[in-house]
Amino acid sequence: MRTVFQPRLILCRDALAAAEQTAVHVAAALRGHQVLGLATGATMLPLYEALHEQLKDARLAGRGVVGIALDEYVGLAAGHRASFAAYLDRAFMMPLRLDNGQVVIPDGIAADRAGAAARHEAAIAAVGGIDLQLLGIGANGHIGFNEPGSALDSVTRDVTLAPDTRLAQAQAFGSLANVPYQAITAGIATILAARELLMLVTGEAKAVALTAALEGAIGPHCPASALRLHPNAVVICDVAAASLLQDRSLIEEISETC
Numbered sequence: 001m002r003t004v005f006q007p008r009l010i011l012c013r014d015a016l017a018a019a020e021q022t023a024v025h026v027a028a029a030l031r032g033h034q035v036l037g038l039a040t041g042a043t044m045l046p047l048y049e050a051l052h053e054q055l056k057d058a059r060l061a062g063r064g065v066v067g068i069a070l071d072e073y074v075g076l077a078a079g080h081r082a083s084f085a086a087y088l089d090r091a092f093m094m095p096l097r098l099d100n101g102q103v104v105i106p107d108g109i110a111a112d113r114a115g116a117a118a119r120h121e122a123a124i125a126a127v128g129g130i131d132l133q134l135l136g137i138g139a140n141g142h143i144g145f146n147e148p149g150s151a152l153d154s155v156t157r158d159v160t161l162a163p164d165t166r167l168a169q170a171q172a173f174g175s176l177a178n179v180p181y182q183a184i185t186a187g188i189a190t191i192l193a194a195r196e197l198l199m200l201v202t203g204e205a206k207a208v209a210l211t212a213a214l215e216g217a218i219g220p221h222c223p224a225s226a227l228r229l230h231p232n233a234v235v236i237c238d239v240a241a242a243s244l245l246q247d248r249s250l251i252e253e254i255s256e257t258c
């Protein structure tokens with residue numbers, strides 16, 4: 001029998017407040033020399049901006065690995081604007097003046113994808129594991145690129161993106177035809193191995209997925225439901241994302257800090 005936990009839920013009035021609240025948590029982790037698991041996506045952009053503000057005086061360069069990315073598309077040319085490597089460079093590494101090598105990203109252009117996935121797991125092990133894993137959520141309940149159907153004991157591997165996930169990324173790539181079909185992603189077990197999980201969820205478009213993750217059955221049909229298998233998980237969301245939650249015990253007041 002697996003143990004099920006209730007993640008701590010912090011409710012904020014809007015997306016910006018939620019991002020700022022998340023940044024407080026992440027900045028404290030980085031100041032405490034913790035290794036951060038990095039997520040991408042539009043939801044995370046205001047978080048990274050707020051993080052930059054909060055860490056202006058912190059010296060992170062020269063410290064060794066600071067962050068390990070969750071995932072990367074397969075087959076994009078190095079430096080492709082829509083790659084997660086380019087995203088993290090713009091949003092995280094450049095503002096915080098990090099050196100190359102301080103952020104580890106799955107190698108999406110490796111000929112041997114299984115080898116690239118194994119190297120990613122090895123990189124996580126080499127830093128002693130991830131302390132704080134940031135997570136977003138896909139509208140279909142994915143975490144990283146663990147699409148519905150992903151095994152709860154999955155580790156880093158190459159995966160095929162769901163059609164709706166490709167559609168959601170079409171704008172970033174200019175057209176649907178340009179969106180890669182595959183990615184390398186940390187698995188659900190890889191994510192659950194982090195010491196703490198911190199999921200940021202904002203906007204009405206994520207309300208169904210968040211409700212399924214927190215109140216539905218736990219299983220591969222909703223990868224984000226795996227959050228409830230972790231003893232130390234926090235969800236920071238805005239009112240719009242929380243709007244369909246039925247369990248009022250989950251949603252108390254808007255947190256004072258939000």
Ligand code: GLP
Pocket residue numbers: 039040041042043044070071135136137138139143144145165
């Ligand atoms: C991508 C990433 C996820 C992210 C999700 C949601 O597919 N692989 O890590 O959580 O999309 O992105 P957004 O915040 O843009 O909705």
